[in-house]
Amino acid sequence: MGAGLVLLHTCHDFLWNGTWVGAYELQALLLSEYNVSVTIDFTPVLLYQWETILTEGTFPYSPAWPSPSTLNVNMTQCLEAINYTISLYRELAQEGRVEILTVPFYHPLQAIIYDNGWQSDLLAQILMGEEMTEEVFGVRATGAWTPEMAFNMGLVHLYNETGIEFTILDAQAFLPYATVVSGTPSPYGPIIVEDSTGEQVIVLFRDTDLSNAFSFAYFSQSPQVTARELIHYLARIYMQNPGAVIVVALDGENPLIFNPTTGPADLQAIYQVLSEYQVPGS
Structure with a gap:
């Protein structure tokens, strides 16, 4: 996500109760207000940008705003919004109200990277994503969002190696090619799938x-x-x-x-x- 969009969606998407808020902050505010729990993922490279902004106290370069209407974004307000957004999600995660998933660091299409023989790069990105998620939110993710739900069975081993227990996939795209070990192969229940070496991962279908x-x-x-x-x-x-x-x-x-x-x-x-x-x- 470009620099301008990071700040825009963190602190200046829309007015809510008379205050400019970003899309991420609003979701946390509403989760704090209502008795509902969700599962959410943050791309680690976004978390890295948030951390960099907070460390530097400003953006290390001039952001290119996507439209003239965002030129009035206040940097102090954005710093406060980033801090507040992170603290809200950290609190919700520690209360068990939000389960935070991890993602490979740069949100890559993992199946393509795996099929091109770059498994070591993918392994590194998963580990980096786990570390950044834990650093920011104080929780160790046991589930992973598979970017664009682009999955192949070779990822089962990598998820096992990095402590990932479950992911979310599309039933139409994945079920016909999966070896189902346990559970009913339907969109309305978790199943366990197994690769050719006997390693397993839990899959939920949207x-x-x-x-x-x-x-x-x-x-x-x-x-x-x-x-x-x-x-x-x-x-x-x-x-x-x-x-x-x-x-x-x-x-x-x-x-x-x-x-x-x-x-x-x-x-x-x-x-x-x-x-x-x-x-x-x-």
């Missing part, structure tokens, strides 16, 4: 329709409509699949960034309705 609704529909419509549609969808799945694990997986900041007027209120409606309708045992 609900494609619901994830796409979050990406392309929910954040551009009335918050009341969003809340109603979400609860109806979840109720239908739980009635058809008792005990289902329904996974929403997406680039969580994008719907907010692309819909700065409706997005924040929609995210609030989503967290509020999830807080009100708790599934027993969840």
Whole structure:
């Protein structure tokens, strides 16, 4: 992410309760307000940029702002926002309200790197990502976001070697090629997959329709409509699949960034309705 975009999305995406906030900060603020838990990942290179800004006290070079409307971004405000955002997530993680995943340091397409014989580079990036995530948030991640869900079975060994126990994938793209050891091969439950050497990893599958609704529909419509549609969808799945694990997986900041007027209120409606309708045992 370019320098200007880092600061923009950290401290100046939209007004919320009369104050400029970034997409990352808003999500933490709402998680603190409502009784809901989420799993989230931060690309380690973003965390590195945050740490560099805090260490330097300013950006080490002049950021190129993406549009004239962001020229009024205040650097002091951004420093405060970075500190506040990190402290919020660190607190939520230590309370068990947020589970933080790790990512290979530069968010690479791992399957391509692996297939081109650069396994040592990929191993180093996974370890660097784990270290940066722990340094910033004080937790050791046991799950990994596989960038773009671009996975092949060769990654099972690397995840085992680096202490990664689970990841999230797309069922349509992955299930036909996986050796399932344990669990029902469906989008609504964790399964264990095994590579040719017997090494294993747990996989959760995203609900494609619901994830796409979050990406392309929910954040551009009335918050009341969003809340109603979400609860109806979840109720239908739980009635058809008792005990289902329904996974929403997406680039969580994008719907907010692309819909700065409706997005924040929609995210609030989503967290509020999830807080009100708790599934027993969840």
